[in-house]
Amino acid sequence: MRESSQQRQARIAEMVRDRGIARITDLADELGVSVVTMRRDVEELARRGEVRRGHGVARSLRPMPEETAAGSDAIAMVVPESNTYLTEAVQGAREAAEKAGLRLALHITAGYGGAEREAVRQALDAGARGLLLSPHWRTRDEADADQSWLSALDVPAVLVERRPARTSASYPLDCVRTDHAHGVHLALEHLTGLGHRRIVLAARDDSPTARTIRAEFAEQTAARGLAEGCGTILSSPTAGPDPHAADPRAVDLAETVVRSGATAVLIHSDMDALVLVQGLQAAGIRVPDRCSVVAYNDVVADMGSVPLTAVAPPKAELGRTGVDLLLRRLEMARGGLRPGATRHLELLPDLVVRGSTQQI
Structure with a gap:
């Protein structure tokens, strides 16, 4: 029956x-x-x-034996301090972990060398059985220095908004990041569609995301035949690899716009965008009448006196996807299964059009 x-x-x-x-x-x-x-x-x-x-x-x-021994902090997430960009990723990761019946322990790392390694050690000592990692990696040398210990981790780990170099020892780690090349494409497609041909990039240079945006801007403007009219500056005096030192690449944006004849600016990140837009307005360069502005990150881009058009990475989805990748690894290990293929995922950002861009 x-x-x-x-x-x-x-x-x-x-x-x-x-x-x-x-x-x-x-x-x-x-x-x-x-x-x-x-x-x-x-x-x-x-x-x-x-x-x-x-x-x-x-x-x-x-409770399973390993859960009882480890306490409630079954998995841990390690992120840099003062990084508002990753706040939504953390929230997304927490929601996904709670849905799976796990608690996510958050570890914040300071900006000195070795901070991530110490945070990971503390997380593992507290019983974390898996890790979500977003190292600072202000420079490529910092990223290279982390490869040996990352590849030697004896628990599953997933890189969030980071992707190791193909030749690095940690390349076999799962990772999820935003397709920032597509983000730059969205910004340029929007601005050139409005008639802009002279565009300044004011960008940070202190993370893998920042380096990708800078490289893609140079490559994509060249491919569009716009390289001569599209320059790059640093978005703030402390937006370089050393956050405590003024970087000479941080020139005055208003002066740059006037001198270059630029009619549009792409600014990474939001916080810098709000400050720089205020500077433009104070110099008599009205946004968007005289200069269109696109911010990159969309954390607080809508909160300025002029709500900013912005490239919006899928921040919460990054965290949720990171947890999904980690749970897959944990379940394979618990079931005694052979590790599956490493997954390097890229999620596409959106462009949110607001009041800071217009046709010329």
């Missing part, structure tokens, strides 16, 4: 209690039902409070 859904769900609950954790696909194979049916059964059991549903798994309500 065919088993009823109630009988099948009772068996599932018993199997999960005995094992502590079970993959949805494994349960479906063992009980001879489709994955869709198994997901529906597990959702019903979770609704009744008989199991916990995780990412592709069903968990017992009893």
Whole structure:
């Protein structure tokens, strides 16, 4: 006689209690039902409070031995201090971790060399079984210096908004980042579509994101035949690799606009954009009448006196995807499965058009 859904769900609950954790696909194979049916059964059991549903798994309500030993900080996220850009990524990661029945421990790193390594050591000492990492990497040398210890980690790790060089020892780590080349493309497509041909990039130079934006701006303006009219400056005196020293590349934006005849500016990041727009307005360069402005990051771009058109990376989705990649690794390790293929994911940003750009 065919088993009823109630009988099948009772068996599932018993199997999960005995094992502590079970993959949805494994349960479906063992009980001879489709994955869709198994997901529906597990959702019903979770609704009744008989199991916990995780990412592709069903968990017992009893703490597993490794969870008891490690406390509630099952996974950890390490991010740089004073980085408002990653705040939404952290929130997205926390939501995804909580949905999977785990608590995310946040570790903030200062700007000195070795800070990430010390934060990771503390996270592992506290029992973290997996890591989400966003190293400072202000320079390529900093990134190179981290390769040996990153590749030697004995717990699963995922890089968030970072991608190691192809020749580096940490290249086999999973990672998720924004496709910033596409972000620059969106900004230039928007501005050139409005008729702008002389565009200044005012950008930071203290992270992999900043370096990508600078490189892509140079490459893409050249490909459009605009290189001669499109220059690059530093977006603030402390936006270089050394945050404590004034960088001579940070020239006056208003002067640059006047001298170059620029009619538009792309500014990375939002905070710098708000300051620089105020400087333009104070110098009598009205936005967008005299100069259109596109910000990059879209954290606070809408909060200025002129709401700024902005490239908006999928910040919360970065965090959620990072947790998904990490959970996949943890589940493989727990099930004694061979590691799957490394995943390097890129998520596309959007362009949010506001009042700081117009046709010329």
